[in-house]
Amino acid sequence: MSAVANKNARVAWLFVLPAIVIMAAACLYPVISAVRLGFYEWSMGTPWSQARWAGLTSFQIAYTEPAVWSSLWTTLKFASVSVTAEMALGIGLALALEGNIRGQAAFRTLFILPMMVAPIAVGLTWRYLFDAQFGLINAVLGVFGVAAKGWLADESLAFAAIIIADIWQWTPFVFIMVVAGLANVDGSILEAARIDGARWWTMTMRVKLPMIAHVLAITLVMRLIDAFRVLEVIYVLTFGGPGASTEVLSLHIYKTAFIGQKLGAASAISVLLLAVVMVLTWLALRMSNPLADSEGDR
Amino acid sequence: MRSRLALIGRYAALLVLAALCIGPIAVMILTSFKTQAQTFDTGLTFFFVPTMENYRDVIFDASFGRYLVNSLVVGIVATLATLLLGCMAAYGMARFSFAGRKALAYTTLMLRTVPLAVIAVPVFMIWSDWRLTNSLLGLILLYIAVNLPFTIWLLYGFVLQVPVDLEEAAAIDGCRPWRVLLRIVLPLIRPGLAAAAIFTFRIAWNEFILALVLTDRATRTLPVAASLYVTDIGVEWGKLMALASLIALPPLAFTFLAARQVISGLTAGAVKG
Secondary structure, eight states: OOGGGOOOHHHHHHHHHHHHHHHIIIIIHHHHHHHHHTTEEOOTTSOGGGOEEOTTHHHHHHHTOHHHHHHHHHHHHHHHHHHHHHHHHHHHHHHHHOSOOTTHHHHHHHHHHHHHSOHHHHHHHHHHHTOTTTOHHHHHHHHTTOOOOOGGGSHHHHHHHHHHHHHHHHHHHHHHHHHHHHHTSOHHHHHHHHHTTOOHHHIIIIIIHHHTHHHHHHHHHHHHHHHHHOOHHHHHHTTTOSTTTTOOHHHHHHHHHHTSOOHHHHHHHHHHHHHHHHHHHHHHHHHOOTTTTSGGGO | OHHHHHHHHHHHHHHHHHHHHHHHHHHHHHHHTSOHHHHTSOTTOOOOOOOOHHHHHHHTSTTHHHHHHHHHHHHHHHHHHHHHHHHHHHHHHHHOOOTTHHHHHHHHHHHTTOOHHHHHHHHHHHHHHTTOTTSHHHHHHHHHHHHHHHHHHHHHHHHHHSOHHHHHHHHHTTOOHHHHIIIIIHHHTHHHHHHHHHHHHHHHHHOOHHHHHHOOTTTOOHHHHHHHHHHHSOOOHHHHHHHHHHHHHHHHHHHHHOHHHHHHHHHTTTSOO
């Protein structure tokens, strides 16, 4: 690309510097501080100069706490169950409903609505839907003769509830990604397979899915990253309860810091969450790095 | 005949799916028009005389106006600033080669996925030091920073698609680089700008964990107010759903207005085109 021959570095820095300054001050610096804070003892409301070096104490305390490991386990369960269900449903629906359909644009608009609703509204709405006495879900189950359940009062039902809400909100994302991927598949290859007599199943498993494997992989990793970071909807829907049955890592960090006032411990746990998310992000970048991978680098 | 049945089946399935997607949103909106007594009926009442009482109570609450203005200021300023800085950075990275470009690209993308719970604690500490807590500016800065990585990523792809010849012709005519960006590139990447604007506004308008930690009575945004409402007034579902509907409205409206841009933003990076 010839314009990258434009090597006027001073002009380039003028373009990128403002963004760098803000990202460094309000995102990178806080991340570094989160890690650093884990090594200090400091209480909220006092100046940072009064913080004391505490070495690995916070990490020792945090990582010997069973609550941390149980919330990591909860997060792992949440991420694996919800993302598996979303991928399976999203891919299945996209394959079944693919093809030229009238009103495609309208359907797609309706499908992306759940993702756009504020987490606070999603959490509140599902709390109302799952309500034991007057919630719609028990009412619908009642029609089929199922006894009313105390969804948010029972540990495993509450866990099911946060997964159902997540599936509702994010299956459409997988659906949209797969549809977009399929739309980009070279039609002549599909045509050739069809002439060779491939049936729908063979066609799907041997031709279509392998051709969009890259899109599927990126979608999977993006969903996993979001599932590990999940916080706001659960904050409103269950606030981690009953007990600690729905307390995912992000919520555990929030509670440790702002309710338990244990900032060192919260930071030590943050390092754990950060590590998981960064590994997944690195994986995603290996698959597709839109910024570094451009023609400009070649 | 068989294909006709298959077609009907497909439409039926699509309609069911659409209903499932809209169902909870519809319940939220319907409930917001119910009286307190009606919200405690069993869930299966869809026909009732709507009341505006919840909206009246929510909107004429003494603090609602302030929270709404805070949310609007934070959402609009953060979106405009993110677009401006994001455009400049995307253009700089797409059209210039300079030392550290690759490191910058990687750092930017790694920052895109930082969990907000991780930065909530240190930000609270740093913002206290810098006297930015309880100010809208503090919140705006954060929303710019967490939205920039995605915005740069998205716009970068759009800038790459702008024909370089156009820019070079303008440069030969004596256009300085920032004028090339303003006159030639910006008009051509408008769809990208729209997508970036919707996604940034969505985060800044919807987010409530950082806002909860960093704001007080004077600087609270609407989602924070809603999250505190739950404990303040117990479960007055009608009012809660009215407030939730009001918060949900702008991003939903943008989606209807620019669905294509939203989809291009969602699939950016994974799918070409």
